[in-house]
Amino acid sequence: MSSTFAPANLQWLGVAKEAVYGTAETAPTLWVPVDTPTWKPTIASLLDTNLRGSMGAEYEQLLGLRFDTVSFKTKFYLDSVFFFFRSLLGLPDAVTGSSDPWTHTTALQNTGNNGQPAGTTVFWADAAGKVWRMPGAQPVSVKVTLKQDGLAEMEVTYVGLPSTAITPPTNTPTTSLPMPSWNTVITIGGTAYDKYSEISLEYKRASEMIPTITGTQSPFAIFGGPVSVAGSFTGVYQGSTDNDLAAWLANTQPALVVKTNPVGDAVHYLQQTLSKVAYDDVAVAGTNKWMEVKSTVKGLSNTTDAIGGLFSPAKIVMLSPVSTAI
Numbered sequence: 595m596s597s598t599f600a601p602a603n604l605q606w607l608g609v610a611k612e613a614v615y616g617t618a619e620t621a622p623t624l625w626v627p628v629d630t631p632t633w634k635p636t637i638a639s640l641l642d643t644n645l646r647g648s649m650g651a652e653y654e655q656l657l658g659l660r661f662d663t664v665s666f667k668t669k670f671y672l673d674s675v676f677f678f679f680r681s682l683l684g685l686p687d688a689v690t691g692s693s694d695p696w697t698h699t700t701a702l703q704n705t706g707n708n709g710q711p712a713g714t715t716v717f718w719a720d721a722a723g724k725v726w727r728m729p730g731a732q733p734v735s736v737k738v739t740l741k742q743d744g745l746a747e748m749e750v751t752y753v754g755l756p757s758t759a760i761t762p763p764t765n766t767p768t769t770s771l772p773m774p775s776w777n778t779v780i781t782i783g784g785t786a787y788d789k790y791s792e793i794s795l796e797y798k799r800a801s802e803m804i805p806t807i808t809g810t811q812s813p814f815a816i817f818g819g820p821v822s823v824a825g826s827f828t829g830v831y832q833g834s835t836d837n838d839l840a841a842w843l844a845n846t847q848p849a850l851v852v853k854t855n856p857v858g859d860a861v862h863y864l865q866q867t868l869s870k871v872a873y874d875d876v877a878v879a880g881t882n883k884w885m886e887v888k889s890t891v892k893g894l895s896n897t898t899d900a901i902g903g904l905f906s907p908a909k910i911v912m913l914s915p916v917s918t919a920i
Contacts, residue, residue: 604721618729621763669772670746684711702906728754783848823893831885842873868893
């Protein structure tokens with residue numbers, strides 16, 4: 595057999611919101627530029643170790659229940675960044691406005707559809723001639739990282755039903771530009787600060803497969819469990835009146851707003867709002883440079899961010915030239 599190879603640069607990734615959970619969409623609605631995409635099937639091994647009058651220990655092995663995962667890194671692109679927040683938090687995109695910019699808003703879905711986000715079909719082109727199409731996907735994690743010297747970045751992981759290899763749909767790469775981290779305004783407790791050099795926020799959903807006997811290796815569905823948000827800040831220490839130190843010592847639980855714009859565009863943006871942030875730790879240190887303050891926080895569920903009712907740890911707003919729900 596003569597082996598060949600596939601250039602990794604020919605990979606691409608797309609996503610589509612499912613009209614019916616678990617029913618795969620035929621093609622992506624969004625093409626997402628990605629770094630280090632990884633597709634992985636997870637299959638239980640069913641091992642026969644029954645005694646046969648022999649000193650052997652293991653005799654037969656069959657394949658059991660299967661689910662797949664897709665993980666990747668991407669940047670803040672105006673046409674796709676909101677999709678991943680909406681996919682994890684679950685509340686359908688509430689589009690308002692009469693002209694550009696259109697306002698897209700999502701938060702935690704608590705009622706309707708059993709509190710479950712809409713399913714996502716994830717498409718990963720393996721660069722070897724096929725696309726692996728994973729239906730019924732739910733996010734496990736969306737981690738946002740903003741560093742002063744880099745582009746606004748997010749890491750995304752989906753868990754889904756078993757994938758199938760299909761003929762690749764037409765690849766339609768985005769023309770949207772990435773957003774730089776420096777074009778971000780960080781507001782805590784209603785005050786905009788210029789002290790921060792790095793901020794990360796990780797939105798997690800306890801998504802996992804629901805195992806049932808269905809006549810196939812596929813699970814019944816992927817369950818979208820409860821959502822939590824945790825983060826960290828690094829900034830220039832402001833002394834005894836430092837806002838992070840003061841909020842930790844007094845447990846004031848201020849609101850956090852992180853607003854990121856594309857370059858040269860003051861109209862469109864992606865805004866993350868956590869209206870109730872609790873500090874878990876604040877450390878002040880410095881070696882051969884300026885004093886820094888490093889904080890770890892969590893977003894507490896609150897009624898202010900819960901635009902769909904009850905509670906939500908965050909609200910995501912995007913102003914976009916797109917008028918249709920994402």
